[in-house]
Amino acid sequence: MMSRTMTDAPIPRRVDGKKLVDINQQLTGIIDSAKLTRLAAATTHVYTPVQCHVEFFRDPERFLILSGDCSVKVGMECQRCLNEVQADIRSEFELGLVLNDEQAKKLPRRLEPIELSEEGRLELWEAIEDEILLCLPDFPMHGDGECTAFNANPEKDNSAEELKRPNPFEVLAQLKQK
């Protein structure tokens, strides 16, 4: 029997951001994706819990940092055939924890600000959900050969797709298949 791993531990919904920075806390675990309603609304299905690893620390410039990476498997509507396409979403982020706009303005560009409550509380689920939403593809699509629209009539679809599709790599891939 497999032992329960650390990654099964639930990630807390909200945390004391300042305190976790002070003790250099690392958290590894999962968020029940059924609780993330915005992610549910942006996808057709969420297949896995969100796997997370986050770390709180103070960087050499004394900024309060939340860095981490998260992954989740979702289904979205293929923009070509309108059937579901599954995607493994992975997000890596480094955020600067701030108490107000003043502090946010002082952050270096590489750090995206995230505001704590007056008491230093951080809505951790919300922050992670935001990062995942940012990583969802704007134009989810099956790969060539997996998309029913593509298989049904490749010649006709190609000419139509090339006109409206913004991704040049996809177009190249299709041209090669001709």
Ligand SMILES: [Zn+2]
């Ligand atoms: Zn498709």
